[in-house]
Amino acid sequence: MAKSSLDKKFDQIRKREEEKTFSTKKRSRIVSKFLNNRLAVIGLIIFTIIILASIFAPLLSPYDPMRVDLRSMRQPPSFAHWFGTDSTGRDVFTRVLFGGRVSIFIGLGSAILSAVVGIAVGCYAGYKGGWIDVIALRISEIFMSFPQIILVLLLVSITGQSLFNLMAIFILTGWGGMYRLARARMLSLREEEYVQALRSFGLSTFTICYKHMLPNALSPIMVNITLSTAMFILTEAGLSFLGLGVPLNIPTWGNILNVAQDILVLQNYWWMWGPVGIVISVFVLCVNFIGDGLRDSTDPSQQG
Amino acid sequence: MKKEILKLRDVKVHFPIQAGVFNRVVGHVLAVDGVDLDIFRGEVLGLAGESGCGKTTLGKAILRLVEPTGGEVKYISKNEEETEITSLEKKEMDPFRKKLQIVFQDPHSSLNPSFTIFGSLQDPLKKFGVKSKEERRKIIGDLLEAVNMRREYMDRYPHEFSGGQRQRIGIVRALCLEPELIVCDEAVSALDVSIQAQVLKLLMQLKKEKNLTYLFITHDLSVTEYLCDRIAVMYLGRIVELCDSEDLYQNTLHPYSEALISAIPVADLDKQTKRIVLEGDVPSPVNPPKGCPFHPRCPKAKDICKTDVPKLRKYSTNGKEHYASCHLIDLPEIT
Numbered sequence: 001m002a003k004s005s006l007d008k009k010f011d012q013i014r015k016r017e018e019e020k021t022f023s024t025k026k027r028s029r030i031v032s033k034f035l036n037n038r039l040a041v042i043g044l045i046i047f048t049i050i051i052l053a054s055i056f057a058p059l060l061s062p063y064d065p066m067r068v069d070l071r072s073m074r075q076p077p078s079f080a081h082w083f084g085t086d087s088t089g090r091d092v093f094t095r096v097l098f099g100g101r102v103s104i105f106i107g108l109g110s111a112i113l114s115a116v117v118g119i120a121v122g123c124y125a126g127y128k129g130g131w132i133d134v135i136a137l138r139i140s141e142i143f144m145s146f147p148q149i150i151l152v153l154l155l156v157s158i159t160g161q162s163l164f165n166l167m168a169i170f171i172l173t174g175w176g177g178m179y180r181l182a183r184a185r186m187l188s189l190r191e192e193e194y195v196q197a198l199r200s201f202g203l204s205t206f207t208i209c210y211k212h213m214l215p216n217a218l219s220p221i222m223v224n225i226t227l228s229t230a231m232f233i234l235t236e237a238g239l240s241f242l243g244l245g246v247p248l249n250i251p252t253w254g255n256i257l258n259v260a261q262d263i264l265v266l267q268n269y270w271w272m273w274g275p276v277g278i279v280i281s282v283f284v285l286c287v288n289f290i291g292d293g294l295r296d297s298t299d300p301s302q303q304g
Numbered sequence: 305m306k307k308e309i310l311k312l313r314d315v316k317v318h319f320p321i322q323a324g325v326f327n328r329v330v331g332h333v334l335a336v337d338g339v340d341l342d343i344f345r346g347e348v349l350g351l352a353g354e355s356g357c358g359k360t361t362l363g364k365a366i367l368r369l370v371e372p373t374g375g376e377v378k379y380i381s382k383n384e385e386e387t388e389i390t391s392l393e394k395k396e397m398d399p400f401r402k403k404l405q406i407v408f409q410d411p412h413s414s415l416n417p418s419f420t421i422f423g424s425l426q427d428p429l430k431k432f433g434v435k436s437k438e439e440r441r442k443i444i445g446d447l448l449e450a451v452n453m454r455r456e457y458m459d460r461y462p463h464e465f466s467g468g469q470r471q472r473i474g475i476v477r478a479l480c481l482e483p484e485l486i487v488c489d490e491a492v493s494a495l496d497v498s499i500q501a502q503v504l505k506l507l508m509q510l511k512k513e514k515n516l517t518y519l520f521i522t523h524d525l526s527v528t529e530y531l532c533d534r535i536a537v538m539y540l541g542r543i544v545e546l547c548d549s550e551d552l553y554q555n556t557l558h559p560y561s562e563a564l565i566s567a568i569p570v571a572d573l574d575k576q577t578k579r580i581v582l583e584g585d586v587p588s589p590v591n592p593p594k595g596c597p598f599h600p601r602c603p604k605a606k607d608i609c610k611t612d613v614p615k616l617r618k619y620s621t622n623g624k625e626h627y628a629s630c631h632l633i634d635l636p637e638i639t
Contacts, residue, residue, distance in 0.1 A: 193414040194424065197477060200367050201428035202394070202401040211427070215418035 033297035040293020043286040050283055054100030063091040065098040065251045077271050084271035086259060095251040096276050102163065102246060103253040104283070107233035110170035111225045117171060118178025119214070119221060125179075126186030127209040133183070140176035148173050148235065152244045161247050166239065170232050181224055185217035219295040226291030230284035237280075253280050308380050309485055309517050310343040310366065315375035317358070317365050321590065334589045335361040337541035338375070340616060343485065348511070348518045350532035350549065352525055352564065354586055358541040359521045360409075363487040366519070367404050368397065379403065402432060405478040409490040411470035415462035421448075422458040425477055432481055447476040450513075451506055468499035472506065479510065485517045493524065504531060526568050529553060537561045540597040541589055543616060547626040555621040557628035557635070560598050596631065604632055 034040055053060060069089035077084045083092035125136040148169060155165050186209065189195060198208045237254025239245030246252050253276055259265050260273035317336040320329045336358045343349050351359050364370040366377055368390065377390050379400055389400050408414040416424045422444055429440045445455040451472040462470060471491065478486050488507065492500040504527065511518060522528055528535050529549055536546040537560065545558040556562045563580040582601045587593050593600050599609035614629040618638045625638075 193408040193410055194416045196364075196369050197406065197408065197414060197474075198427070199369055200401065200404075200406050201431065201481070202398050203427055203431060207427060212416055212419070212424065216416070 030297050034293050037293040037296060039289045040297075043289030043293065046282060047286040047290060050100060050279070050286070051104060053097055054104060057094070057097035057101065061091065061094040061097055063094040065090060065095045066249065074269055074272075076269075083275045084269070086256075086272050087265070087269075092256070092272060092275065095256050096253070096279055099251040099253045099256050099276070100279070100283075102250060103233050103236060103280075106163065106167055106170070106236050106246075106252075107229045110167050110174060110232045111229040113167070114171045114174035114228070115178045115221060115225050117175040118180075119182045121175070122179040122182025123186055123209045123214055123217070124205070126183035127190050127205065127213065129187075129190075136179065137183070140179045143172055144176040146173065149239070149242075149244070152239060156244055161244070163246055163250075166236065166245050170235070174228060174232070177228070178221065178224060181221055182217055185220065186213060189213050189216055215298075219298060222294045222298070223291045226287045229287050233280060233284065306344040306347075307384070308342045309345045310341075311376075311378040311380065311386075312339055312341040312343075312366070313376040313378070315339045315341075315362065315365060315377060316373050317361050317370055318373045331590050334541050334592060336365060336372075337589075337592070339538075339541075339543055341536060341543060341546070343517060343519060345484075345517055346515060347533040348520055348531055350528035350535040351519060351521045351538060352523060352528055352535055353538035355523065356586055356589070357538045358589070359523075359538055360489055362538070363406065363489050363519060363521050366487060367401075367406055369406070398432075402481045403484045404487070405481065405483040405485070406487040406489060407471075407474050407478045407491045410494055411467045411474060412494075414474050415470055417462055420459050420461055421473055421476075425458075425480055428477075429480060443480060444476065447479055448473075450479075450510065451475055467495055468503060471495060471499075471503055475503075475507070475510070479514070482514070483516070485519065487519045487521065489521045490523070491520075492527070493522065500527075525564055537564065540586060540592055542597060542629070543627070544598065544630070545626075545628045546616070547621065547628075548624050551621050551624060551626055555626070557619065557621075557626060557633050558598075558630050559602050559604050559632075596629075606632065 057065075067090065069085070071089065072081070072085050073089045074087060075081055075085045075089075081091050081093065083096060086092055086095070121136050121140075125133040151173065152166070152169050155169060159165055190213070195208065195213060198212055233253065236245055236252060237257055240248070240252055240254040240258065246255065248255055256276045257273055257280070260277075265272055315336055316334075316338055318332040318334055321331045321333060322328065323330045339362060341349075351362065353359050361370055365372045372390050375390070376388050379387050379389050381387070381403075387400070389397065392400070415421070422441065425444050426437075426440045429443060434440050434443065441458070444458050448455055448457055453469065453472060453476075457465075457469075457473075462473075465473065471494075474491075491507070492503050495503060507518070508531070510516060520528065520532055525535075532549045534547065535549045535552045536543050537552070537558065538544065539560050545552065545556075545561045547555075547557075552561060553565060556565060559580075563582050566578060566580045580603065584601050587597065587600060595611050596602070596605070596609040596614050599605040602609065608631050612631065614631050616627050616629040617633075619626045619628060619633065619635045620638055621635070
């Protein structure tokens with residue numbers, strides 16, 4: 001009986017298995033799965049480009065983002081000014097580059113920090129349960145029930161406008177959502193038998209909940225981090241417009257976009273708000289793609 | 305001479321039922337309600353009963369995965385030191401955690417999907433003093449081979465294994481600290497019949513090699529018959545009959561055990577079996593019936609069963625100890 005091609009394939013696999021050449025592949029399992037996801041890779045590339053461009057802004061643009069040049073007001077895009085200039089003659093391209101620094105820092109930074117706080121509290125409280133859980137839940141509800149704007153107003157009137165106040169507010173109001181997500185996952189995970197097995201060995205609470213359970217709770221949190229990064233960038237834009245966020249002289253994506261509040265600008269000078277709007281959307285989209293890719297690649301039960 | 309490894313005295317596990325705005329306790333689920341049981345070194349003790357009768361809770365209470373609300377669990381070491389383990393602090397419990405282990409029912413949720421086999425098994429070893437990584441790999445590798453799996457499988461993820469393989473990995477986990485007693489919580493119920501036989505055979509072989517004691521929790525009496533030295537039958541949180549496994553089938557004393565045994569399917573068409581069909585469901589463990597907990601379903605119940613709770617009394621059948629709790633047994637009680 002002739003060997004079919006399938007049989008041959010299996011023979012090859014077995015041969016490789018016996019020679020133990022399979023094990024070298026293990027290291028890059030998550031990476032290779034991520035790289036197979038085309039959208040995530042495109043997202044990562046654009047994300048990196050935007051971040052690098054923001055970091056190396058002074059090298060990429062000859063202009064000062066703050067310098068007012070009244071002779072070149074409201075110029076449409078040209079070779080000298082790629083995205084044109086705004087109402088006070090500042091180069092929009094330069095401002096988008098420099099604005100990215102602040103906006104990305106606020107968005108990513110607040111999202112990651114609030115996730116860290118939320119996860120740290122949520123994992124422990126969700127696993128332990130009892131009065132710790134009740135107290136943490138109530139505290140998170142209190143923080144979530146405050147409107148962000150009122151909190152910002154309060155803090156700005158006390159300590160003045162600054163970037164770090166804004167971040168503090170974002171973290172204070174943002175950790176509750178992450179906490180609830182982490183807690184909900186832990187509540188269902190702690191009934192799993194592998195957790196009971198770990199408990200039957202008498203391992204410490206920290207090892208069980210942060211090392212063994214957390215990786216299984218991470219995928220929805222990862223997606224949530226990307227979503228809230230986008231949300232924080234947009235909220236920052238809104239608050240900056242009200243004069244409550246980042247001081248107006250510092251360029252951020254939100255501060256730049258806010259010229260579109262003027263109907264005249266909106267109708268006649270598209271380059272002042274168009275490019276920055278696109279950059280914000282593209283960045284947020286990229287972050288979401290990366291989040292999706294991470295979720296799929298870190299989930300070991302999904303093969304790919 | 306048989307020596308005990310565990311003595312359970314009046315073990316109770318009651319879960320509070322909370323209701324209302326202020327989480328007032330309005331009642332208790334009496335999952336395990338006063339169990340006395342001795343487990344001897346080197347034996348296989350079967351624990352049988354319907355779903356919801358408290359078998360699993362009792363098994364977990366022994367390991368303190370569920371904290372017992374009352375009673376004592378005493379561990380007797382090889383040189384006959386007795387320790388009451390339910391009142392120990394978390395740290396003090398560690399040496400006994402090593403001796404008592406558990407194999408779970410569901411092979412799909414009993415392994416952590418995010419870690420390789422080695423990754424999820426190495427922490428307990430680390431905790432109990434196996435410092436070097438090579439040594440940990442060797443221990444786990446040896447055990448994998450002991451359950452007829454390849455050494456290399458320790459670097460694979462749980463989703464790469466079949467149900468039977470996972471259950472064997474569950475056994476490896478229970479074995480890795482060289483325990484003395486393993487609670488097998490329906491260890492084969494979730495597997496195919498052919499795989500069941502394979503895993504049971506493996507369990508028996510390991511028992512011989514490593515001098516283990518099993519508490520074998522199951523609802524499948526046909527399995528216990530071949531496996532267990534003694535069988536305890538539970539009903540509604542209590543033990544109703546406890547005896548040698550042969551005696552349970554030949555000299556059944558409790559009407560509930562009779563009903564259970566009559567329900568075992570027999571692979572013989574000519575053989576006529578009398579089915580004792582129990583009516584109704586297991587009563588709620590929240591408010592168990594007064595008197596004998598079995599009386600509302602018992603075909604032989606008399607007036608005394610409705611008022612008095614029968615104690616677990618000692619009788620003798622075939623020259624062996626036989627415990628049962630029923631008012632209607634006419635054998636002489638042994639004191």
